[in-house]
Amino acid sequence: MSIIFENVTKTIRGKTVLQGVTLSLETGRVTGLRGINGSGKTMLLRLLAGLIHPSEGKITIDGKTLGKDMEFPPSMGLLIENPAFLGQYTGAENLEMLASLHQNVAKEDVRTLLEKVGLAADGDTKYRKYSLGMKQRLGIAGAILGKPELLLLDEPTNALDTKGVELLREIIGEERQRGAAVVVACHDAAFLESVSDEIYCLENGQLTDHLILREKGGSKP
């Protein structure tokens, strides 16, 4: 999967939230987005997720224009803002509901995923009884459900304890190994550097820097 942002600008109610963004993402790579609040990280993820449309420029995925040739990226896992599940259902039921829309996910996969994010013992607990950290873990499980080719994680370390952050680091590594294109937007500079192959820095909706931490194949530049 090859994703290209070509001079993408987004204006919302007269305010430019992203301006002239040009970047490319590849499979098997983890791309970090760094920037302060309001710098445009989440907007960039929303654009890539197909939730909002560019005001100018275009986003292409394997040569096809997003929002024109396709409504959403064909295989995408998404954790954006806070994880939003249904309080009246258990963690497992929530994931099963989501899995019912994927053709390649079996019921057993849901249990495996719960184990993977450290929620094996709490799979049958109602979501409303989950702590913030547990909710975030379930959000991560929901995002990687169905082995997506594109994985978008917005502030994935939110509410996670040290063990949770370590687990997340492992999961991102596994997703990279599997060949997914992973995009992580995060405040935590140390975490971002530890998981990313490259980092784009955003300021006032513009890309200000592009750091390559690992070349393709894993070697340091």
Place this chain on the structure above:
Amino acid sequence: MKFIKFFHLDFRRGMHTVWRLYLCGTVLFALLCLDFWNRSRIFLELYPGTSRSLGDLALYIFGGMKKFIPTPGAVFPFPTVWLLVMALACFSSLWYPLEDLYGFGKTLLTACQSRKRWYLAKAMWCGVTVSLYFALGWVVLLLGCLAMGGKFTWTISPYMMELMEITDVASTVEEWRLTLQLTLLPWLVAVTLSQLQLCLSLWMQPVLGWVVSIVVLLSSAYYASPFLLGNYAMALRDQQVLSDGVIWQVGVLYCMGLLLPCVLAGLISFQHTDILGKEGKS
């Protein structure tokens, strides 16, 4: 197949959000039955030999109000019963679709890969939700009729015209036409308004869409005009009761003519809608 799955998920999730409103609806219909029983007591004494019927009860709840002629000093008789029933019907489908879009629905939307599918499922959910509200209302009405020893007929008792303050009836009231007026039209008008609300909620706060529905209903009560949709949901505004009243067939066509463009406009608009977070919605 995916649409059915998607709608099924909507139905399951949506019902969790509307059950309280259904409970309110049940209480409302039960209270209205009780109110009818109380009001009709006096008339039954005045008209010996008559009894209550399902048609009487339905006319009391869905009949609406007689034509209002604004003259100096005339006080507008607020159609509380009819307005409460219709307003709650419109309110029942108000919140879930857009609230869902900023929550779990966003994840499902990207998983189902189609904005069209998402909108159509929500439009269908609104229709089903309003339909279930009316179905529940009719169950309460049937039980209410049973409890007050009423007859299960559509025959309107002579005292009803007095109770509803109708002094003259334009023609002989045909039972089949009245049945349609009381069952089909209020439901169809409410379904149409729910689609209008869904479409409007893409541009404004959902509650403002509901305000539009209330304005349509209230202005219909005030002006007996065939252009105001609410008139078709009032059996007392039909031509068989009111000489210059509305024609029910026109009402059905009016609803269809508004419902389809609403769904279409919503579908097209949603294709271009930016799905922002809760803090960013318009």
